[in-house]
Amino acid sequence: MFSISTFAQERVAHYTFSGNANDETTYANDGQVFGATLVADRFDNPNSAYEFDGIDNYILVPQSTSLNTADYVTVSFWITVPEFVTSGEYYLISHGSWDGRWKASLPSHGKTVWTTKTDADISDMDSDPEVLPLDTWTHVVMVHDGTNNDIYFNGILAATKERAGTLASGNTDSLTIGRESTLWGNYLKGKLDDISIFNYGMTAEEVLALYEFESVEQIVEPGLVAHYTFSGNADDETANANDGEVFGATLVEDRFGNASSAYEFDGVDNYILVPQSTSLNTSDYVTLSFWLTVPEFVVTGEYYLISQGSWNGRWKASLPSHGKTVWTTKVADGDISDMDSDPEVLPLNTWTHVVMVHDGTNNDIYFNGILAATKERAGTLASGNTDSLTIGRESTLWGNYFKGRFDDIRIYDIALTAEEILALHEDESTGMPNSIALDPVHPVQVYPNPTNGFINIKNAENSQVSVYDILGKLVLTYENKTSLGTINLSNYNGGIYFVKIFKDNATITRRINLIR
Known part of the structure; x- marks a missing residue:
């Protein structure tokens, strides 16, 4: 099990794009926006992602020690593009361009490219055979862990390449989002959201956990x-x-x-x-x-x-x-x-x-x-x-x-x-914890709570799921056959609901707060 607090400790930049390009970590690696426009994000929240026009839009983050000293890196972002570039490539996120430290890019063939520079040389790889789907929000993670370079789509490993060594130090260029760092070209046409940069190489399990966490809208309790x-x-x-x-x-x-x-x-x-x-x-x-x-x-x-x-x-x-x-x-x-x-x-x-x-x-x-x-x-x-x-x-x-x-x-x-x-x-006061260890290695999880419509049920395959309102009336029931099931309460009134999961002769009950 991985918690979001564990991710936060290793995150050196986090751009949620909630109204601006400020960094949500304590490192304050804030971005300056040049032309990019705030638009709705993947959950349709207004002013919560940035759209780039492919002509002259970008975001510039000044160089800082926190971005430039780690031996390894993980870059995570959500992206959607309406079309691939005709020739060349879109620069998605670049720290010192292709020959500086690392870059993520998207050429005309539609396979994302991950380029890293070590003290020894420069090497790139693409996500072959996986092509980025058009007009679809996709979670992309790129990792350099000192042994391999990896690319993940939606929590699943798309491609890997042997890549030994630590990242090159001494880069003096800014971090740039939506264009090349140094030559003022390769502008992105598309949208980006929730960019995170971590100062270590994530494991496959951590990448999947991050994808699962960011795949559902997080409703933060005020204060x-x-x-x-x-x-x-x-x-x-x-x-x-x-x-x-x-x-x-x-x-x-x-x-x-x-x-x-x-x-x-x-x-x-x-x-x-x-x-x-x-x-x-x-x-x-x-x-x-x-x-x-x-x-x-x-x-x-x-x-x-x-x-x-x-x-x-x-x-x-x-x-x-x-x-x-x-x-x-x-x-x-x-x-x-x-x-x-x-x-x-x-x-x-x-x-x-x-x-x-x-x-x-x-x-x-x-x-x-x-x-x-x-x-x-x-x-x-x-x-x-x-x-x-x-x-x-x-x-x-x-x-x-x-x-x-x-x-x-x-x-x-x-x-x-x-x-x-x-x-x-x-x-x-209700004894209904989020996670119950029917299987101590893979406990059943019900999240997010509170929710604005969708509820995920993880590690409860081959179970019977029922939902009751606060008066005890059954509102829906279904047989869950997968390890990650989803309940859609979008058409129900806000309030308290109870999710009951029957599996392996045991019943789990979870109180859910549906916010409208």
């Missing part, structure tokens, strides 16, 4: 900057890649009985550390959501649950000996204030959903979707915190270790409303 499901690790499930490093905490069953899907902390020296990042430290407001259970309250002092710069840094959630959760925030003028959940006491040995909010007017604490306590708290959160995000102990003084279990931690850079918090609680 969610970190999400720790603890499904086998402490990785962040958002594209921000705020991954945690685990120190001693142990994977255990979650609140639904799923193995290795929550973390237990021993109260002695266990914690999880998340390095500081811009996405965690720049918002004016915050919502913190988590599930926890504790066997006992601390005798003196308090458990630090989750801390962003400790009590005097930015915010913290803690649990003192009296059993009432405490929410502490520091605002921009330097004032520090806390509140507790009085009169609500956290129940022992019981999974409880806790949400803490700072919205610029109040601090609020919710238990299981219901407001437990509120306190007036004006101001925006303090900026400039340099400490890490810490789960299970104090950020700065190495103390106040937590004894208990955590699951499903979410951090938003916005303040959720009471209605949104109740909806979140109801959604997370």
Whole structure:
């Protein structure tokens, strides 16, 4: 299994073309647009891809260290062209042209060409026998891993060629999209979307995982900057890649009985550390959501649950000996204030959903979707915190270790409303995980969730699939015979649906949020 956060760690440029040609990674390899026009992307979202006219349109990305130092590379992009060039070739993406570092191009024969320069020589290959289909969005990935050059179409290897060596260094030319880097020619006629450049050579499994991820429209939950499901690790499930490093905490069953899907902390020296990042430290407001259970309250002092710069840094959630959760925030003028959940006491040995909010007017604490306590708290959160995000102990003084279990931690850079918090609680209270290991090597996956119409069901071949609305009415059923099936809910009203998959004498149920 590969997560999008794993991809994000190795990605040195990502152009989603969502209204501009800015790089979505922290490397800020932003592109300057010359003539290319924003158009609808492969999901028909407006202003989310670029069209090039084949005459003088291109995008220029200035040279940078992040683009020019890796020994290996993976270039991923989506493309559609109305026709092939009559003679010569379209330059799709070029880093130093054909003799600089690498290029992806499309000649008149319609087979994409992948050219790389090593310290020894220059070599190219094409996708023979695969020809790029016209007027069709196609996912193309080109890889140099030090042993081979590979070209993939839609997640499947189209061609490979032995190609030993590391990429040439010292290229001084810009990265160019839609034309040759150096000679101002070979202009592309067609559309490009979702270009990613990685600083390593992807495996076939990773290329397929990337294709599957990008083949369905990703509906990003507004404001969610970190999400720790603890499904086998402490990785962040958002594209921000705020991954945690685990120190001693142990994977255990979650609140639904799923193995290795929550973390237990021993109260002695266990914690999880998340390095500081811009996405965690720049918002004016915050919502913190988590599930926890504790066997006992601390005798003196308090458990630090989750801390962003400790009590005097930015915010913290803690649990003192009296059993009432405490929410502490520091605002921009330097004032520090806390509140507790009085009169609500956290129940022992019981999974409880806790949400803490700072919205610029109040601090609020919710238990299981219901407001437990509120306190007036004006101001925006303090900026400039340099400490890490810490789960299970104090950020700065190495103390106040937590004894208990955590699951499903979410951090938003916005303040959720009471209605949104109740909806979140109801959604997370249903024991229906995304992936269930009927086959531990190839677990059944149901995605994306939420969705705007299409749902993919992976690794559930030879299963019976049924979909029910929130009232329990059967809305559709079919026999799934393939490893990757699709459900189309585009003609149904928005709301909550339940997908039931019967396979190998077991039933999997997944709650799906259909957005309209």
